[in-house]
Amino acid sequence: MSTGFIHFFLVPLQETYFQKALIAGSIVAIACGVIGCLVILNRMAFLGDALSHAMLCGVAGGYLIMKLVFGVEAHSFGMIIGSLVAALLAIALVSFVSLVPRIKEDTAIGIMYSATFSLGLVIISLFIDRIHISISNFVMGDILGIVDADLWASMFVCCLVLSFIYVFFRHFQIASFDPVMAASIGIPLVLVQSTLTAGVALVVVTGINMVGVILIVGFLITPAATAYLICDRLARMMILAAIFGVVSVFGGLYLSLFINSASGATIMLFAVLQFLVVLIVAPKYGLFARWRHSPVAPPRQVLKRPVKSVLL
Amino acid sequence: MSPEENNVPAIDVDNLTVSYGGRPALQAASFAIDPGLMVGVIGPNGAGKSTLIKALVGFVKPDSGDIRICGVPAHRAKCSVAYVPQRGTLDWDFPVTVEDVVMMGRYAKLRWWRSPEATDKSAVRAAMDTLGIGNLPDRPIGELSGGQQQRVFLARALAQDAEVLLLDEPLAGLDAATEKELVKVLARARVEGRTLLVVHHDLATAGDYFDRIILLNQKLFGYGTPQRMLQPDMLRRVYEDKLKPFKHTIWEAAVP
Numbered sequence: 169m170s171t172g173f174i175h176f177f178l179v180p181l182q183e184t185y186f187q188k189a190l191i192a193g194s195i196v197a198i199a200c201g202v203i204g205c206l207v208i209l210n211r212m213a214f215l216g217d218a219l220s221h222a223m224l225c226g227v228a229g230g231y232l233i234m235k236l237v238f239g240v241e242a243h244s245f246g247m248i249i250g251s252l253v254a255a256l257l258a259i260a261l262v263s264f265v266s267l268v269p270r271i272k273e274d275t276a277i278g279i280m281y282s283a284t285f286s287l288g289l290v291i292i293s294l295f296i297d298r299i300h301i302s303i304s305n306f307v308m309g310d311i312l313g314i315v316d317a318d319l320w321a322s323m324f325v326c327c328l329v330l331s332f333i334y335v336f337f338r339h340f341q342i343a344s345f346d347p348v349m350a351a352s353i354g355i356p357l358v359l360v361q362s363t364l365t366a367g368v369a370l371v372v373v374t375g376i377n378m379v380g381v382i383l384i385v386g387f388l389i390t391p392a393a394t395a396y397l398i399c400d401r402l403a404r405m406m407i408l409a410a411i412f413g414v415v416s417v418f419g420g421l422y423l424s425l426f427i428n429s430a431s432g433a434t435i436m437l438f439a440v441l442q443f444l445v446v447l448i449v450a451p452k453y454g455l456f457a458r459w460r461h462s463p464v465a466p467p468r469q470v471l472k473r474p475v476k477s478v479l480l
Numbered sequence: 481m482s483p484e485e486n487n488v489p490a491i492d493v494d495n496l497t498v499s500y501g502g503r504p505a506l507q508a509a510s511f512a513i514d515p516g517l518m519v520g521v522i523g524p525n526g527a528g529k530s531t532l533i534k535a536l537v538g539f540v541k542p543d544s545g546d547i548r549i550c551g552v553p554a555h556r557a558k559c560s561v562a563y564v565p566q567r568g569t570l571d572w573d574f575p576v577t578v579e580d581v582v583m584m585g586r587y588a589k590l591r592w593w594r595s596p597e598a599t600d601k602s603a604v605r606a607a608m609d610t611l612g613i614g615n616l617p618d619r620p621i622g623e624l625s626g627g628q629q630q631r632v633f634l635a636r637a638l639a640q641d642a643e644v645l646l647l648d649e650p651l652a653g654l655d656a657a658t659e660k661e662l663v664k665v666l667a668r669a670r671v672e673g674r675t676l677l678v679v680h681h682d683l684a685t686a687g688d689y690f691d692r693i694i695l696l697n698q699k700l701f702g703y704g705t706p707q708r709m710l711q712p713d714m715l716r717r718v719y720e721d722k723l724k725p726f727k728h729t730i731w732e733a734a735v736p
Contacts, residue, residue, distance in 0.1 A: 209571075209574060209575075269501045269502075335592070335593070336592065338584075338587050338590075338592070339592070341576075341580075341584075342584050342587060344574070345570070345571070345574045345576060345584075346563075346565055346570065346584070347539065348533075348534055348537060348539045348563055348565060348569075349537075349563045349565065349584065349636075351534075351537050351538045351539040352537035352538065352539070352561050352562070352563040352646070353560070353561075353587060353588035353640075354538075354588075357539075396575065399575050400575050400576075400577060400620035401575055401576065401577060401580065402574075402575050402576065402580075404575075405575050
């Protein structure tokens with residue numbers, strides 16, 4: 169029994185594709201977890217959605233330019249630069265549309281992320297003989313098909329983003345918590361916000377290879393939200409989010425091997441399960457803790473909101 | 481910086497106009513506050529009191545007008561400005577502890593590559609002890625009572641050791657004892673030569689607390705001593721007769 173158990177864990181490790189998946193997945197999970205904390209505290213989750221959908225456009229554009237100008241097929245850094253340009257373009261479009269007071273930011277994001285995604289699809293279909301991008305890989309991710317260039321790219325991006333957050337931790341903390349105070353001590357809020365957005369865009373670009381467009385936002389915010397349920401300090405929340413992310417990658421990859429399912433989606437499901445468990449058992453902010461601390465007979469008024477009063 | 485050694489106003493606002501998406505919040509407000517004064521900002525809801533403070537710290541960009549703090553434009557101010565936010569505007573679920581928040585006061589003078597040093601830590605300790613929250617350093621801010629939360633942000637302002645303090649409703653929703661204690665802390669800061677601008681909602685106490693009063697309702701209705709500002713005709717104009725139902729109680733208490 170125990171040899172079978174060890175066998176189950178060791179045999180996949182001998183495969184190069186599995187090693188690369190674990191390493192690249194963990195790298196992206198760490199970057200996603202750490203920056204994801206800032207994303208949820210700044211309520212930027214929807215922006216992550218917009219960025220990730222703009223990526224298709226950028227990847228296609230980068231692919232096309234590298235191929236037409238330099239004759240290089242599927243150049244990793246070319247596609248990353250293209251994605252960054254697309255991300256900036258998406259943000260510019262969102263702020264442009266939000267100039268009219270009646271169009272709120274979430275509406276603008278909703279319009280623009282479908283617009284940029286469609287543009288990407290149109291470009292790919294127009295140049296279908298030149299661009300060889302698998303839409304399904306783009307949407308679902310292809311963590312078992314990681315090539316070395318992707319690995320290096322994600323390593324580079326991860327180090328860049330993490331060192332920025334480490335060095336400017338105080339700036340990010342105070343700009344998220346009390347932006348007016350941040351302004352009063354001369355922190356350039358616009359610069360901090362743009363840096364954060366660029367960081368999210370970078371992480372999303374590298375993460376799309378692993379888990380795909382649809383799931384990357386979940387990857388960004390689920391481990392961070394899980395850590396948020398346990399932590400009372402930002403630095404600890406970031407470390408724990410990174411750990412939860414890495415655990416999801418390991419757990420999800422092994423599980424997908426075991427039940428023979430799509431890897432990216434299994435990783436995400438693992439992360440969500442992890443979140444739900446913590447949501448229930450978290451010592452201070454979990455549901456158990458709330459049930460335990462709530463008074464035996466809730467005041468009458470609470471009962472008027474049936475669903476919430478039953479649950480909470 | 482003591483008030484004697486320079487005659488430059490601590491806060492000098494000239495013709496300040498601020499608007500949000502075309503809606504005016506402040507119109508052509510001008511006043512100059514001498515160093516070492518404690519000034520109350522009085523006016524109805526939506527009068528632009530918070531906007532004034534946000535413009536002073538450079539958080540909102542004025543449409544026009546000039547702001548000088550200690551004689552230089554606000555964004556290049558040499559003397560530091562501490563800010564105490566209105567309690568309702570913060571996210572109390574944010575993962576920070578009491579000590580983290582008070583330490584933010586030290587960020588102003590801390591170079592970005594530096595970690596807090598012993599002097600920073602002792603300043604944070606001293607500020608927390610002054611406000612009676614020295615026993616709560618590791619408490620998440622969300623678990624504090626309203627009065628304790630207000631103490632934390634006042635401690636942050638003290639730890640910052642700033643010449644100018646801008647406080648947005650620091651005394652709102654407190655019990656009488658806490659209010660008294662915090663007012664004492666503010667008064668001590670003034671004795672040390674600091675300049676305080678305090679948004680205040682309670683006409684009944686304004687006369688006792690402040691050296692000067694700013695009457696604000698989008699436009700500046702007056703800046704002067706409480707005796708001159710807290711007159712029934714002045715208040716009636718600022719509050720546009722909204723005080724009518726409370727006429728007798730409030731005005732009688734307010735007029736010194």
